[in-house]
Amino acid sequence: MTFRIRTLNAISQAGLSRLSATTFDVGPDVVNPHAILVRSASLHGQPIPASLMAVARAGAGTNNIPVAEMSKRGIPVFNTPGSNANAVKELVVAGIFLAARNIVDAAAFAHRLEGDHETMEKLVEAGKKNYVGFELPGRTLGVIGLGAIGVEVANVAISLGMKVLGYDPAITVEHAWRLASNVERVISLDQLLRRSDIITLHIPLVDGTRGLIGDTQFRSMKNSAVLINFARGPIVDEPALIEALDSGQLRGYVCDFPTPLLNKRPRVVTLPHLGASTREAEENSALMAVDQLREYLTDGTIRNAVNFPNAQLARAAGVRRLALANANVPNMVARISTIVGEAGLNIADLLNTSRGELAYTLVDVNGEVTDALVQRLAAIDGVLSARVL
Numbered sequence: 001m002t003f004r005i006r007t008l009n010a011i012s013q014a015g016l017s018r019l020s021a022t023t024f025d026v027g028p029d030v031v032n033p034h035a036i037l038v039r040s041a042s043l044h045g046q047p048i049p050a051s052l053m054a055v056a057r058a059g060a061g062t063n064n065i066p067v068a069e070m071s072k073r074g075i076p077v078f079n080t081p082g083s084n085a086n087a088v089k090e091l092v093v094a095g096i097f098l099a100a101r102n103i104v105d106a107a108a109f110a111h112r113l114e115g116d117h118e119t120m121e122k123l124v125e126a127g128k129k130n131y132v133g134f135e136l137p138g139r140t141l142g143v144i145g146l147g148a149i150g151v152e153v154a155n156v157a158i159s160l161g162m163k164v165l166g167y168d169p170a171i172t173v174e175h176a177w178r179l180a181s182n183v184e185r186v187i188s189l190d191q192l193l194r195r196s197d198i199i200t201l202h203i204p205l206v207d208g209t210r211g212l213i214g215d216t217q218f219r220s221m222k223n224s225a226v227l228i229n230f231a232r233g234p235i236v237d238e239p240a241l242i243e244a245l246d247s248g249q250l251r252g253y254v255c256d257f258p259t260p261l262l263n264k265r266p267r268v269v270t271l272p273h274l275g276a277s278t279r280e281a282e283e284n285s286a287l288m289a290v291d292q293l294r295e296y297l298t299d300g301t302i303r304n305a306v307n308f309p310n311a312q313l314a315r316a317a318g319v320r321r322l323a324l325a326n327a328n329v330p331n332m333v334a335r336i337s338t339i340v341g342e343a344g345l346n347i348a349d350l351l352n353t354s355r356g357e358l359a360y361t362l363v364d365v366n367g368e369v370t371d372a373l374v375q376r377l378a379a380i381d382g383v384l385s386a387r388v389l
């Protein structure tokens with residue numbers, strides 16, 4: 001079978017080259033795709049093709065993908081955890097320095113200077129007092145979200161001599177292991193906001209984090225705090241942000257998400273969503289996304305889906321594999337195996353695994369699988385998708 005993969009956005013060739021032309025038809029104009037490879041292009045409001053089996057996001061955030069609708073159709077949505085964390089960390093550190101030393105506004109001032117050498121020197125000496133900054137050692141950085149990026153930012157801030165506070169009620173064991181031991185864990189967002197000189201956001205945009213930093217949170221911050229946002233624009237409530245900047249509560253805002261209201265404002269630095277735009281991060285992300293997608297399409301393996309559990313089952317030579325996405329409800333495995341048995345097929349191996357309301361089942365069988373069998377399995381109440389590999 002040839003799998004059709006539609007690409008949206010520029011996906012690094014390093015990844016695409018791992019999709020052999022004999023098995024995969026890949027490109028932006030592919031119709032009736034079995035899979036979509038995407039970065040930040042929005043799939044919200046787009047029709048979901050009946051042919052679609054999987055979506056792979058080369059990157060971390062999946063807020064551009066209607067994950068709940070994909071889940072209802074039994075379509076896994078993959079992302080690439082950690083693949084661009086170093087790139088984002090480096091830009092966040094740059095952002096901290098930009099804010100601490102007023103670099104963007106100061107550079108713009110220097111850029112506007114006119115006159116001969118002597119005149120410029122005078123203007124420089126008269127103007128530089130407006131851009132006095134502060135140094136980092138001894139200052140407190142508050143990191144909201146201690147995942148792949150937050151941990152790296154926290155650790156580098158420690159090495160710069162900062163005191164670091166971290167807030168993440170759902171930190172994973174793996175990320176906790178990577179965190180420098182002198183990062184202080186705080187148990188409420190409010191505590192972090194009250195104690196930090198600089199606050200940096202490293203959380204996903206979901207319903208619960210939209211507008212998380214609003215009026216109340218700005219009022220909790222120290223006077224003259226700095227906010228860094230390389231996560232997603234809408235996590236910060238924009239009217240509240242403008243008010244905090246105007247009142248001086250906020251000394252500066254550095255973010256990766258320009259908007260009409262933020263553009264050209266003093267003490268605001270906006271970058272054009274550059275966090276993951278390094279050759280290294282683009283390659284890492286594309287390699288992970290492509291490998292995960294290829295393994296899913298050809299073998300039913302799931303690694304790093306945001307809506308389905310991980311699923312890996314070694315496959316003996318010669319078996320046919322049934323892959324089913326199903327609701328996580330009682331008796332599903334029994335119903336599937338009964339129908340397989342009624343088709344006269346012996347089950348060689350089976351995996352059933354679940355995550356929340358969703359489950360995933362791989363059934364390896366000896367013998368040929370007919371279309372009629374796949375259709376019978378797909379018709380079981382609670383089965384969201386079924387295919388044979």
Ligand SMILES: NC(=O)c1ccc[n+]([C@@H]2O[C@H](COP(=O)([O-])OP(=O)(O)OC[C@H]3O[C@@H](n4cnc5c(N)ncnc54)[C@H](O)[C@@H]3O)[C@@H](O)[C@H]2O)c1
Nearest residue numbers: 060061145146147148149168170202203204230231275276
């Ligand atoms: N600017 C860019 O180019 C760029 C690049 C990569 C990622 N991002 C954004 O950064 C986000 C984080 O990326 P990551 O790779 O670190 O993801 P991650 O999944 O490794 O980490 C996110 C962490 O946030 C925590 N979290 C979730 N809600 C929280 C809340 N309300 N309060 C505190 N912690 C909370 C989670 O428990 C998790 O540990 C992405 O979802 C994406 O939106 C932006």
Ligand SMILES: O=C(O)[C@H](O)COP(=O)(O)O
Nearest residue numbers: 039040059060061276277
């Ligand atoms: O969530 C992410 O990984 C980043 O926002 C990167 O987005 P991009 O792939 O569009 O640069």
